[in-house]
Every structure is written in structure tokens, then in C-alpha cells.
Amino acid sequence: MSTPRTSSPATRAVAALVATGVVAVLTTACAPDSGAIRTESTGAARNIIVVNGDGMAAAHREAGRLAVAGLDGRLEMDSLPVAGLLTTDSRDPSTLVTDSAAAATAWATGEKTYNGAISVGLDRRPLPIFGVQAKVAGKATGLVTTAQVTDASPAAFFSHTTDRGEQDRIAGQYLDETKPDVILGGGEDWWHPAGVPGTYPDAPAEDPEEASRGTQGDLVDRARQLGYTYAGSAAELQQAAGPKLLGLFANEEMFQQKPEGQGDVYSPVVDLPTMTRKALDTLDDAPNGFFLFVEEEAVDEFAHNNNGPRVLQSMRSLDATVGVLRRYVADHPDTLLVVTGDHECGGLTLESPTVSDDETGDAESSEDGPFTVAGSTQTFVMDWTTTEHTDVPVPVTAEGPGADRFTGEHPNTYVHDVLSEVLTPRS
Template sequence: MLVRSVRWLAAPVVAGAVAAAGLTLVNPLREAGAEAPDRGRPGVRNVIFINGDGMASAHREAARLYYAGMDGQLTMDKLPVSGQLTTSPDDPESAITDSAAGASAWATGVRTYNGAISVDVDGNPLPILGAQAKQAGKATGLVTTAQVTDASPAAFFSNSVDRAAQDDIARQYLEKSKPDVILGGGEDWWLPAGTPGAYPDQPAEDPTEGSRGTKGNLIAQAQADGYQYVSTPAQLAAAGRGKLLGLFANQEMFQQRAEGQGDVYDPVVSLATMTKKALTNLSTDRDGFFLLIEEEGVDEFAHRNNGVRTLQTMGELDKAVAVARAYAATHRDTLVVVTGDHETGGLAVEDVDTADESGTGTSAEDGPFAVKGSPFQFYIDWTTTGHTGVDVPVTAYGPLAERFTGKHPNTHVYDVLEPVLTR
């Protein structure tokens, strides 16, 4: 980084000689795909990429009305640059993406088939942003309310022909991509079957959960590799700087059932708290960092057409965005990007009209919900329990944020981030 900066600063001194020789002076930062900083404007040193899994425009609007009111804004909507991303996979059987193909497009710049984790359509491994950033000397980390080995984080830090191979994805974290901070759920995949950890097998809230790994005791391996391992809020708070593995649930950090059927969103540690800890640990690296943050609950509860919990998880996501935005405000070399991998539920924000009920059972309208600070209310309506193919919004803050203006394929994320994370 230092050599590149010196070369650019020295350019004005030699510009005349270069021109006289009939040559073209090349800005090495621009040649690498990253703009040279404007006077007083830093380049990108840190990237915080935030995924509201399953979140599209209607999810954001419902949350805005509920939490901020008619004239208010969510923190994610206050980010000054906005655009759109398409979400189509390269799948022989579907035009609608899943999370694996969606996140793989971000992490590799290549569209692939549903279920794929950063491999091409023939199953060949692709270079991935998390590993590339690590190889370039940056600290890396992931924070999620899903299993830490679930599709979205996995795409940035592993390669697999099948997203279900979560124990092998965990192994790849330790042996290949080596993220410095790993925080979220999914303890079951890090331990051999029949070897429960901090979270017991067959818990009352979900008897199907239990240790199921086939790669040995990966928690012990992580500790041998120098990771601090934590499983409670107190342990997380007390953990020092350096490599950190925190697993806070058997699987996801919530119970994603339909309304009134055991649906619970009450993570042991909040997404915002995990984000703060990750930033504390990663920010000590002089070369900068890459951090992936994900709220999985938006997707899971939208799959269940659960409006109450979808709004709750949107609120928690926005708290994590606020943590990232506050960090970037005092670290002007930090780029923050907020988007979703696809839309889930076909969510629509509707006026209160009891004669307009377009679904029954779990797909019935949810509400009414209050519009904060007003006499108005709204309903959330659903058209599916699956994914849809609509575009997703992207908002950004910091240097190079303007590159997300306009409409782009989801592979554009890689095109923007790869040059600043790897050179």
C-alpha cells in the first residue's frame, strides 16, 4: 500500500517528462480499479458489507413506517448513495436465486447455480473476496444470526458444490480462508455427532437440533489454532483482541416458526453487539479489514409469512447498520454497503382494508401495524413463502460509495470490492 501511494504522489513530478517522451501517465490506483483519493478524501481501507437476507424495498419500507414514521428514515436509508441490484442466478432449473447463488455472485463476481457456494456452474472453485482480502494482508471477519457456516457467510470464505456441507465449510474456515473473527450460531456443525457443546443436543425448543459434524472437534482445532472460543455474552464481552470464534446457538440464533407456533427472536447476543466486538478486534490491523454482517431472521421469518418477527428482525438489522455507520463516521477510509441477497415472501405494504384479503392461513395479511407518530396503520401482505426475482436496493456510505449508484447485476458488488480489498 505504501509503495503504491508513493508512486502516485510522485506522479506530478515526472508528468512533464513522461508527456515529453510521448508516453501516458497511468494512475496505478485507477488501473487497479480503485479511484485515487480526492484531495482530503481517503481511499478505501476497510469494507463493512451488510446483508439483510431476504430483504428488498418493501421490507425496508414496512420497517421505516413502523420504526421511523411517515417522515423518518431508517439508518440504512440515511446512507447517502443508493442503487439497485438484480438477483438472477445461472441455474438450469430456476430464474429465482437462493442465498447461496446470490452471495456467491457477490463474493466471486460470477453467477452460479442455486445451492452452490462460490463454485462455477461446473463445480470449479472460484476466488472469493474473504480469502483474497486475507491474502492481501487485511483482517477478515463474519457476523451473522444464522449458522456461521450458512450460505451467505460461507460464500465469502469457502467453496462447496453444496451449501449443506456446513461442517466442511467450517473446516475450510480454519484451514484455508482463516477469518479472524467468526460470530454467530451453528455450534452443531463444529462438533462430532453425539458430542454436545455449550448448547445441548435435542433442546426442548427444537429437538431436531444436535451436534452433527463429520470433521472432528473443530472447536478444539480452532483453539489450537489460536482462536479464543466463547459461547455466552459474558465470555464475548471479556474476550480480548485477536482471533475470536463465538458460537451462540445450535443452529440459527432464533426459532423461525409461524406466528404463535413457537416463533422466537431473542438471540443470546444481539447482532449489534456482535458487530461492535468484531469491529473492535478487526480494527487493530494496520492494513484494514473486511467484515461481513448478516441478519438471517428477515429471510427466515418472511419464509414463514410472519410479519411481526420480520419487522423485529429488520429493527435489529438497522441497529447493526447504525454501529457500522458510526464506525465509518470516525474512520473515513471505511466503505459501508447495505443490501439483500434476494427478496423473500413477496411482501407488500398495504392500506387497512378488511375487504382486501388476498391470502389465507400462514399467507394471510399481517397487521395492522402502527405508523410511528401518526394515526395511520398498514398491513403486510404476502404472495409466497418462497423467494421472488425482484431487484433489491443497495445503499452505501464512504469512499467509492458512488459506484453503487444506478442499476447493476449482483456481480457488481465483486467488481467494486475486489480491487480495494486485494491490492
């Protein structure tokens, strides 16, 4: 039998909040420019921002806190004043453990579905999606991700398909049906016809399997015809002007998710904080506010490879992005900001380097580290128990109008309930 594990401080802290029903109002060690703490629960939100640390649960957040902020510090995402938990199980007939598609569908539609489904129900019929709800309410909309812009999580808010793999079809729906105003991330291969490379060449040395593969024509040209300004590099993004913006900065994901030391790279052409800042600058001019979905995909992808150093690097980028968003919220208090993960990946726990595991059988755990705790001589080990997703709950933190509704434990469909309420409050 495995040695019993103690839960991380982050897990215990969130569990305590849930058990007592207390809204966490954090008053110390906040970043100097983070702005005042707010937990407004009434009225509509002019702006709504949802941040997904794909594959991120409590242990990932705690590992990030130790590595980035230290023993007495706090991540930006953990400095939001409201904390709770979300359960993540799907309704897939073969497993209760969700994938990103079913999890994001729960957020975007309020309905549980099967793994691989993009905002369709168990009967494979399209469900109403929040990206369209926001448009109908007069909001501008946008998505930012380090994955393909047509990957499962953003796709669920802006498209419908029975198979998450139909990414060129998803791109076509963006342009012709749901019309997000800002689209920034990777996945250029799905926007150009097979055999017609775009900014990024086919079969690059770092991943020869990457190549243009679209079946919907040249969707970049179509986007330009529809009024989008297109950017394929950091310089082009800096110069680009809205109100409609499409930026694709990699063939596929904006990183190489390989085992440690085997070509794993996290060095995006444009990093997530920069893309997010550009999205905010573009959407800020919308007369009725906006809905923005922001995602750090690399946490999940590197967790699948039990790649601790790259997970920590991804967490650093994600938290810097939340810092960008918190500074925006400080100047725009009518904005709801929600930060969570769609599921846990890797079965991660944190241990002391002195712990001696005695796991037996065919599925021994994989360990990374030791890693240094920022500002101290202490170290910790990241202990992985699987290379797949798990069904443990994920923390959610929030601030702004409606944020206090996230206190307690809720199913992931509850995210849609809150977003809908603050979009169009009932009188």
C-alpha cells in the same frame, strides 16, 4: 384477477434514483451521531464492510421504516448517501430465482452460478473468493451472522463447496484454509462431533431436532489450538480478546423460525449489534484494515413463514446494527459500507388496512397487521404473496470510498466488481 397494487414509497424512491442517475445525498432527519455524509469515489478503502439483510427488498425496508422511524423518519440503512438497485437472478438450470448460496457467490466471486453452490461455478470448480482476496491484500477478515456461521451467505466469502449443506466441511475450511480472524454467530452443532454437545445441549425443548452433527472432529478445540479465543455466551464474548475470535451462540440459527404463535422466537443470546460491535473492536487493531461481512438472517427466515411481527423485529435489530456501523464509519471515513439484501423473500407489499383484496384461486395472499406507524395513529398491513423467494431487484445503499459506483441498476455480481476495485485500485 388480483387488485392492482401500488408500489411502496421506498420502491418508488429508489426507482427514481435509478431513472435519473442521481446520487442520493440525504441531508435531513439523520441520527444525531451518524456523522458526516461522504461519497468518495477515489482511492482504496482501508476497511470494507458488507451488510446482508437476508431476504430483504424495498418493501421490507419500508415496513421497517414505518414501524421504527415513522412517516417522517428514516432508517439508518436508508440514510447512507448513495442508493441503487441490484438484480438477483441466478444461473440455476431449473429456476431463475436465486437462493442465498448463488446470490452470495455472485457477491464473493463476481460469477453467477446454480442454487446451492458455495463459490463454485456451473462446472462445480472453485472460484476465487473475496475473503481470500482481502487476506492476500493484507487485510484482517471477519464474519458476523444470526444464522449458522457456516450458512450460505458468509460461507460464500470464505469457502468452496458444491453443496451449501456441507456446513461442517465449511467450518473446517475456515480454520485450515481461509482463516477469517473473527467468526461470530450460530451453528455450534456443525463444530462438534455427533453425540458430543457443546455449550448448547442436544435436542433442546424448543427444537428437539437440533444436535451436534459434525464429521470433522472437534473443530472448537482445533480453533483454540490455532489461536482463536472461544466464546459461547454473552459474558464470555464480553471478556474475549483478539486478535482471533470464534463465538458460537446457538445450536443452529440464533432464533426459532416458526409460524406466528407456534414457538417463533427472536431473542438471540447475543444480539447482532453486540456481535458487530465486538467484531469492530477486534478488527480495528489490524494494521492494514479489514473486510467484515455482517448478516441478519432472520428477515429471510421469518419472511418464509409470512411472519410480519418477527420480520419487523429482525429489521429493527438489523437497522440498529447499521447504526453501530455508521458510527464506526463516521470515525473512519476510509471505510466502505454497503447495505443490501441477497434476494427478496415473501413477495411482500404494503397496504392500507382498508384495502379489500379479491385474490382468487389456490394461492390467496397472507396478510399481517395492522401495524402502527411509529409516532402516529396511522397503520399499515403487510401482504405476503408467497412463502418463497422472488426475483424482484433489491435496494443497495452505501457510503465511503467507491460508494458512488452503486448508483443505478446493476447485476448482483457488480458488488464484487466494486469491492475488488476499492481493495486494490487500478492506477
